[in-house]
Amino acid sequence: MIESPVVVIGAGPIGLAAAAHLTERGLPALVLEAGERAGAAVHRWGHVRLFSPWSQLVDPAAARALQPTGWQAPAGDAYPTGADWANAYLQPLADTLGDTVRFGTRVIGVSRQGRDRVVDAGRDTTPFVVHTREAGGREGRILARAVIDASGTWQSPNPLGADGLPAAGETDAAEAISYRIPDLTDPAVAARYAGRHTAVAGSGHSALTALVGLAELAATAPGTRISWLLRRGQTGAVFGGGAADELAARGALGQRAQAAVQAGHITTVTGFRTDRLDPAGDRRWAVVADDGRRIEQVDQIVAVTGFRPDHRLLSEIRLGVDPTLQAPTALAPLIDPNVHSCGTVYPHGVAELAHPEPDFYLAGMKSYGRAPTFLALTGYEQVRSIVAALAGDHDAAHRVELTLPDTGVCGGSGVFDDPTATGGCCTTSEPELIALPTLRP
Incomplete structure (x- = not known):
């Protein structure tokens, strides 16, 4: 178990941050990304300008990993597009992590070795088996000590139908x-x-x-x-x-x-x-x-x-998710959009993200289920806490190491005429809290 890597699903902002924290603590890590480059989903909305400035978009452990390479952090008060974020930060970070990141590898299932979700015996001492499929169709199996699913929700947009299911004729159209x-x-x-x-x-x-x-x-x-x-x-x-x-x-x-x-x-x-x-x-x-x-x-x-999480690849994992938001049970009351916006959600970590399945975690936008707003800074704090727990540093895991910007209610974004205009605190690995550049010259 100790020799097996911690498998991180998704090479987006939160997944790569998790890998940086794992590497910094000397824990073997493996990031599996279905796309062919870092931040593959971010590139899909690369035309959109983020709502947060660069100062809130770089994970501290990632910055420490990048520093020896000569990487220069962009101006902290500038607002990047999705493409800027991916090209100037995510891809260099993935390059620095090297073989820790494996592209073109889709996770199609996660289970416990030799045990389906019904079996109790030995569950906390048996490694995970991460089932994968490469771009050419070849399938593989990877043993993992722990799994952090940071795959986001970009691939699962909500349908047009008002009842949560596709409207009649939606598929035809x-x-x-x-x-x-x-x-x-x-x-x-x-x-x-x-x-x-x-x-x-x-x-x-x-x-x-x-x-x-x-x-x-x-x-x-x-x-x-x-x-x-x-x-x-x-x-x-x-x-x-x-x-x-x-x-x-x-x-x-x-x-x-x-x-x-x-x-x-x-x-x-x-x-x-x-x-x-x-x-x-x-x-x-x-x-x-x-x-x-x-x-x-x-x-x-x-x-x-909006978007929703896809839990199909986790059918053999014992998830503890709220029946309404599909977020971790302890986290859901803190992020309920009927009560909260991202400016009123306090930083949280391993305690709120734990599931009945030991050493399995949802992180990043996927951890928010159907809640629409998400702070990149909150995601970085999530994986810092999770990795500290996996390293046995329980004091650090339960200690808050993040002070969120004091911007009050934070439920939206703006369309920027000037990319350096003053903005707010929010961003996400999906395009909910970002803004389209103006079409006018």
Whole structure:
């Protein structure tokens, strides 16, 4: 068991930070990444500017690992795009960790050696078996002392259907639906939306970001129409606090989205809970609510309704997850979005992240289940605490070594005209708390 590595699933910001902490403590580590480069999911939203500055995006142990290589930390007050974050920090960190990181290797299952989830005997002294599949289809088995699943939720967006399952016809309309913020700086992508009718579903900051980008496109591309589908009965505080917002960037985003609505670029439809998609001919669709209302002749749909964790590869692991949020049982009450935003979640670690399965942990965005907001700094604190526990340093594992920025409620992001503009505390390995660069020169 001691000779087996700690396997980390995912070479994103939190997974690589975990590997840096493990290496610093002399514990053998192996990071398994399905993609071909560090931060593969981050690259997928590389066009989007993060909500946090560089000073809050670099893990301390990772910085110590990078220092001997001559790596220079970017200016702490600058705001990188996803691509900047991946290229200037994540890939150099992966290169420094060397053979500790294995790319092109997808984890397809985790179990205990010779034991399914029903067997009690010897569970805490038997190694994990991590089942893998390489890009060419070859399958493998890796024995592990412990497992940290930091694979995120990027691959599991919530569906358009209001009941949490795909709406009728959603699968048939797949070519017309994007579940992420579209990269409207790419001419080929912009051409899909220019001069056409787009329905945007969602009320979070990813939705506001998409709306602002599409509204800017509508200002230059005649015939571009945008319908904003809100499940809530009224817009209410969806635009945030504007100039009075404690987070200037969040306020700026809300103000720009509100201005786009007032300018007539966006038609807002409230109380709209999508039930089905009906074909409307010529590759168009009618989006139909559960009360029968219809949004006709829709060319494209942007469904930015959040993400959820995929626990299928953990079917033989004894997880302790909250039935509502699908987050670790002890953590869920602390991050419930009905009560908390990331600015009111205190730093937490191994105690809140433990499962009935000894030495197995969810970390990073996946640990938050369906809760929508996540601090990169919180993720770094999670893996610092987990690794300290695995190293037997229980005092460090249960000691808080993070002071979060005092920014009050932190539930959103802003669209930056100036990349160096003052922002807030939040970021995530998914594009929930980030912002699309302006299309205007």
